[in-house]
Amino acid sequence: MFSRIVRPTLNTARKFSTSQQNNYRVTVCGAAGGIGQPLSLLLKLNPLVTELNCYDIAPFTPGVACDLSHIETASKVKGFAGQESLKDALSNAEVVVIPAGVPRKPGMTRDDLFGSNANVVKTIFECATEACPDAIFCIITNPVNSCVPIACEVMKKANKLNPRRIFGVSTLDIVRANTFVGEMCGVNPKEMNVPVIGGHSGITIVPLFSRATPKVSIPKDKLDALTKRVQEAGTEVVKAKVGHGSATLSMAYAGARFANSIMRGLKGESNVIECCYVQSDVTEAAYFSNPVLLGKAGLEKNLGIGEINAYEKDLVSKALPELKKEIAKGVDWVKSQ
Numbered sequence: 001m002f003s004r005i006v007r008p009t010l011n012t013a014r015k016f017s018t019s020q021q022n023n024y025r026v027t028v029c030g031a032a033g034g035i036g037q038p039l040s041l042l043l044k045l046n047p048l049v050t051e052l053n054c055y056d057i058a059p060f061t062p063g064v065a066c067d068l069s070h071i072e073t074a075s076k077v078k079g080f081a082g083q084e085s086l087k088d089a090l091s092n093a094e095v096v097v098i099p100a101g102v103p104r105k106p107g108m109t110r111d112d113l114f115g116s117n118a119n120v121v122k123t124i125f126e127c128a129t130e131a132c133p134d135a136i137f138c139i140i141t142n143p144v145n146s147c148v149p150i151a152c153e154v155m156k157k158a159n160k161l162n163p164r165r166i167f168g169v170s171t172l173d174i175v176r177a178n179t180f181v182g183e184m185c186g187v188n189p190k191e192m193n194v195p196v197i198g199g200h201s202g203i204t205i206v207p208l209f210s211r212a213t214p215k216v217s218i219p220k221d222k223l224d225a226l227t228k229r230v231q232e233a234g235t236e237v238v239k240a241k242v243g244h245g246s247a248t249l250s251m252a253y254a255g256a257r258f259a260n261s262i263m264r265g266l267k268g269e270s271n272v273i274e275c276c277y278v279q280s281d282v283t284e285a286a287y288f289s290n291p292v293l294l295g296k297a298g299l300e301k302n303l304g305i306g307e308i309n310a311y312e313k314d315l316v317s318k319a320l321p322e323l324k325k326e327i328a329k330g331v332d333w334v335k336s337q
């Protein structure tokens with residue numbers, strides 16, 4: 001009686017599978033913000049997501065969820081506004097992505113956000129110890145170098161710490177390094193892979209151009225400027241936005257890429273590797289970012305720093321004291337609470 005509707009193949013949304021088997025319940029904390037909204041959009045488009053919970057203290061968060069829910073992908077979206085709904089938003093989550101908190105204004109360092117954002121992270125993790133202690137947590141909130149130690153200390157206090165499941169998202173540093181070096185060397189940035197190790201602030205960000213694939217040759221006189229550009233790229237955006245926040249769209253892309261890798265690892269896909277900031281014994285810093293193998297456990301294997309040249313060793317030695325200071329600040333703050 002009814003003729004079959006043939007959908008045009010050019011509709012890109014149709015390229016996503018609607019199969020929802022073994023896929024994941026994801027909660028975004030800070031979902032109404034500059035990062036949270038486009039990140040939630042990208043997660044709504046990801047066929048690995050079955051349920052998407054959008055949580056924020058902003059009262060219009062259910063509106064963001066309503067808006068997303070009209071998109072023709074199979075995942076279910078729910079909105080949660082206000083701290084009293086945090087537990088429901090986190091309940092049964094398998095992956096929690098956290099871009100909640102205040103962004104920088106020109107003239108501020110990421111560490112200047114500690115006073116506002118430490119408490120945001122603490123509150124979310126205190127609730128998570130009850131609501132979803134076994135989830136995988138992806139922390140975007142700055143200062144990442146201190147917020148990941150805060151999260152781990154809160155979980156430790158509650159006897160629920162599994163450091164293989166708590167990640168600081170430094171993916172944007174890798175995305176930037178790929179873009180900048182690709183542009184410089186005439187390679188499609190999509191083909192580039194530059195590991196970036198250390199932490200996520202200023203000199204703690206250490207790009208390893210010697211380990212770039214495909215191999216690139218960067219003239220000696222350009223290496224310092226390129227390294228500094230990656231280290232200061234966040235500030236470049238903060239200045240360009242003239243008081244209207246920091247990177248949001250590139251961060252949403254980077255956060256969605258990282259969450260996708262986490263879910264591919266959970267699904268059992270082999271060889272899923274990302275640089276990310278985790279509890280670590282690779283260096284004298286108790287948390288450090290470098291390539292890790294992702295899998296069903298979250299962090300399956302820390303792949304360490306690998307071979308680096310003298311220039312990069314010098315960058316790491318300059319990064320470590322700053323990184324250790326920012327880590328201690330987070331750890332001590334939780335202990336003092």
Ligand SMILES: NC(=O)c1ccc[n+]([C@@H]2O[C@H](COP(=O)([O-])OP(=O)(O)OC[C@H]3O[C@@H](n4cnc5c(N)ncnc54)[C@H](O)[C@@H]3O)[C@@H](O)[C@H]2O)c1
Nearest residue numbers: 030032033034035056057100101102103120140141142251
């Ligand atoms: N890791 C990275 O590479 C990276 C990159 C860019 C930005 N960031 C950081 O991400 C954070 C968010 O940036 P943004 O540009 O989206 O800021 P934003 O102000 O646009 O959005 C933040 C959102 O968090 C919400 N929020 C605040 N306190 C909260 C709480 N206690 N619980 C839940 N939600 C809360 C706000 O209501 C807002 O909607 C900042 O700390 C920023 O520095 C990190």
Ligand SMILES: O=C(O)C[C@H](O)C(=O)O
Nearest residue numbers: 104142233234235246247
């Ligand atoms: O620079 C910031 O404050 C935001 C973020 O950490 C970034 O690198 O863009």
